[in-house]
Amino acid sequence: VGRVTASIALVCFVAPGLVGQVTFRAGVDLVSVDVVVEHDGHVVTDLRASDFIVTDNGVRQSVVDVSLERRPLDFDVVIDASSSLEADERAIVERSLKEFSSAVDAEDRLGVTLFSSHVSEVVPLGRHEDIGVDWAQAGYGSAVLDALLVALIAPQSLDRRRVVMFVTDGRDNASRFSQRSLIDTARYSGANVVALFVGEGAASSRQTVRAVARMTGGDVLNVDRRQQLGPAFLQILQRLRATHVVRYSPAAPPGAGWHTLGVAVDRPGHSVHARSGYWVHVRN
């Protein structure tokens, strides 16, 4: 038992926070997973431990606890903002951000990053009475995959939940990093990615962003126009506030490498949003 505990403690030390929704505590041996459950388009908040079926690398786990406890949220809003974005569209986006900023809780924090062919943090993570976006940072092109990749790697503490709200039309003409690089990086990130696709489009990068959102236990929303961003932001907030934290005690000590998680609910017609796995590093 002592050996197991040491191994788990090491994971904690090596990857503080970046395993995000899957946290280990030395001597406790619990894995925690954030789960949002929906039924008929509505979030469900009355589930018990016996409702959840959890597998870790295909092995059924014993769920010991389920709660609706809520950690403060860190929202990293990442916006596709090439210089082709018209002034009126920028005004709409900024207004949506202001509405969102006033809707989050006092303990929550918000930051804004713009991307074109490069990425620029324009509002640092924090509490903001008023959001002012410096659109001059927007340039030409659109590096969708690169922007999401760097957004996945950010400071994170175990007592806060980090959400990347990624707003894009999905048209990528400037990324240098591949789909595989992004997916591989997403496996190590503790952030939830919520993709907000604006307008119609079958751009290939949408598939990749969607895959990252699913992998991180996030969500995908489509809006026809930027005018709908404000309501979409609020919808995301509502869903995040209805997150179950599912804890299980691993049947065996989690070994190094990728662990595929399976989370389901034993109720018909319910859909589940949870990260698809987690990574365990062991320092040599």
Place this chain on the structure above:
Amino acid sequence: VTGVLAMSLVGAPDPSGVQAQSTVRSTATGTSIEAALGRYINGDTTVVDQLVSHVPPQTLVQAAARMTGPATRRRALFLLEVADRAAHPGVVEAAILRGRAVLVGLRSETNGGVDAVRFEWLWHQTAVGILQRSPLVRLQVEYLSYLDSPEAGAFRSAPSRIPLARAVAAELACCWQARGGRPVRSVPSSLRRGRTFEGAVALYRLAAKQPDLQREALVRLGRVLLDQDRPVEVVGVLQRRPDMSMDTLGFIGALTLGDALERLDRLREAAAAYDTALRIEPSSQLAGIGLASVLLRTGQVERAVAVAVAARQTGPGADDGRRGEFEGYDSRFVEAWIEELRGLAWGG
């Protein structure tokens, strides 16, 4: 912008004394081509900037095409400088073609000599550098074809950077693709026809056999191989001769090697390559993102986060500057070459 000025390209008080033979009319603000050429020949090289900023491009194109007059180095160089300063591709093409004709005439008048050979060699080399900056890839392809023709004379066999220019032109003609943040290029389908990526690769390998071109040829070859998603070959090209130079070629080489190694899942080696790129250009966002990603994936979480945070806070300037220099090819030498040409034209 008022007034109609009579302008001539050849009526300036050139030492040759040849009189004006063609006149164009233009709405300009007071800088006539005639006066500009005269002032240039008398040593005022700043006049070229005033000329291209005040005279409409179409007027310059017509004037250059009609220009006649004696073949002098200053006249040839004046046209080359017009091409260098002009943003309009039509002006660039017209000025270079006319200047080239002056150069050919100059050859028969000067009867050779070391200076004359150097002037002609450098003029062509500079013209290629200017054309590599142009969005019209056709212009550099055609110019390089000319340099292979008998009319190009001794230049054909002179040592130069042209083997690398041929590889660049072949690559752009066969395989250029628009990407956000890249300079805009136009490659008509007729230019692409019959050209292959392998043909461009062969020309890069040929250029790499010339010792003074080897380093740059290999970095450029690595870059284009990566664009074609051939990381194994990239590593073969770039890792064999580690490049420790702290310049743009060193930066692009390290970044390209990092990308290739990352695609091959050789993450620790990729981290070392990205580290090198960041040592050369600490403000590079591209190198920072690459390094953060591979550090995260190799368990170096704290450093990965620090690098990613820094990358998000850097502006585009460093990467854009390096990329602009790299994708401008020999245009980075044009200013120095023109300075040397001025020395040869004014006997300084």
